[in-house]
Amino acid sequence: MLRRSVVVAAVAVALALGLSACASAAAQPKESASIPAGITGVGVEMFQRPWTSIGTECGSTLGPAGFSWVLTSPPQEHITGTQWWTSYQPVSYTVDSKLGTEQQFADMVKACRAAGVKVIADAVINHMTAQGAGTGFAGTAFTKYAYPGLYGPKDFHHCTLTPDGSIQDYTSRAQVQTCELVGLADLDTASAHVRTTIAGYLTHLLGLGVAGFRIDAAKHMAAEDVAAIVAMLPKGTPVISEVIRGAEEPIQPEEYTRIGQVFEFAYARELGPQLTAGVLMDPARADHVPSASAVVFVDNHDTERGDAAVTYRDGPLDLMADALMLADDYGTPVVYSGYAFSDPDAGPPQDASGHVTGWECAGATGPKASYADGEGVCAEAWKSIAGMIEWRDAAGAAERRPGVSKGAAYGFERTGRAVIAANPGSSPATLAVPTTLPAGTYCDVIADGPSMDGCAGGATVRVSDGAATFDLDAGQTAAIHLGATG
Secondary structure, three states: OOOOOOOOHHHHHHHHHOOHHHOOOOOOOOOOOOOOOOOOOOEEEEOOOOHHHHHHHHHHHHHHHOOOEEEEOOOOOEOOOOEHHHHHOEOOOOOOEOOEOHHHHHHHHHHHHHOOOEEEEEEOOOEOOOOOEEEOOOOOEEEOOEEOOOEOHHHEOOOOOOOOOEOOOOOOHHHHHHOEOOOOOEEOOOOHHHHHHHHHHHHHHHHOOOOEEEEOOHHHOOHHHHHHHHOOOOOOOOEEEOOOOOOOOOOOHHHHOOOOEEEOHHHHHHHHHHHHHOOOOOOOOOOOOOHHHEEEOOOOOOHHHOOOOOOHHHOHHHHHHHHHHHHOOOOEEEEEEOEOOOOOOEOOOEOOOOOEOOOOOOOOOOOOOOOOOOOEOOHHHOHHHHHHHHHHHHHOOOOEOOOEEEOOEEEEEEOOOEEEEEOOOOOOEEEEEEOOOOOEEEEOHHHHOOOOOOOOOOOEEEEEOOEEEEEEOOOOEEEEEOOOEO
16 A cells, blocks of 8 residues: 555645655565465456446456456445545444445355456555544444454554654654554554454455455565464465565565565556656566566556556556556556546545445447546456457466567567567557467457457458568557467
8 A cells, every 4th residue: 555645635645646765676585485376367456346336347347358356445344535545444344335335245256256256355454544533434433543342542553763653764664564654543463362353354254255355555564464364364365465665675575475475566667667758678577576476567546646657547558558467477467447536535436325336337448538537447348458368368378588679669479379569659660570470360459359259350460471560550559369360
């Protein structure tokens, strides 16, 4: 989690700025000797989508498109308000929120599982709220350090390292892991009672059919605390820890790979600026965790409000970034699907009762030139994303060969299986990508979507003399694979 907005404009600014000081890479700590099994396949984060909406989308879109898992927003009672970040200020572990009831959540999980899509729930376990007192969405009364049936003052860190008890220095491990993140009441996750209470909540979600968890703000908990909580769950439960890599900071993602996978923020920081500069090149990855430990993304609900170089506002570049990520042989990819906003604090549309109303994605086939505030981006429904999931399946475990470029155009092959080319430049380009694919005519699954039965849309690429020749307009991406021929 980036720095959360609380109730004042200064905190909103902190959120927008995020952890920009963390942008450059740091030296890797020693890698764990073993890597736990994690979530696989292609995921999609459906940010602030109601449970009923996700359940419907699993059957109509996610399953048919080939998504393996969906990441939901946090399923617990939270403070009231229209801002998106209210979901990240828990007041109880009751599964009743602006996104729906426990029964609706369970029905969603069941519908997704029936469609072959696993549910990964965002777990906010580092902290509770920053509010002095109030009543939660489901009616729970609380104060900042007292939550009925859960926690009292002794269950929290009460940091004396800074004047206001909040984190001020990210080079201080003690501050990052015992002081408050923008005033949010910081749970003492070294406490046996706190660990047991959190594990009980996560176990309840598993009982509702959840497959695993995103551990929000994992960086703000000692790795041994996270490990102890996860050890109370059934063996093999997938977890993905949010640990933002920061230059010259003592806490790095590598500390958490012995627990499960981690979000590798360096991936987007490398890819995004290349796209906006119009100069693509082979990745360096000197500061990345091992591929099996990495969950990668172009942007997410935090970074699109902070330091993401490419977001839904960039249209073809956003699609290009997702396509290149899905074509890569590094990490487990998660596509991001949120909603448009001009105010970074703005939540999605809500009804008079405060419930999120959701949005329909029927008819959405690709990125739009512009969006109205509150309108769903619907990336999960883009035909090019489904085409690239098919492309990724066709590529399988084939190695990524070194890329080639000509001007702004760049492309690479997954040996003998699939080829992709992209042109982030402002002028058309022709690029010949060396390939071991057999000579012939291949379907462009970016332009036409999945095409195992022939090039229904008519967009094709010719392979001859050991090269796939792509004629690319400015901002265009094209991709072919062994199973889609004309």
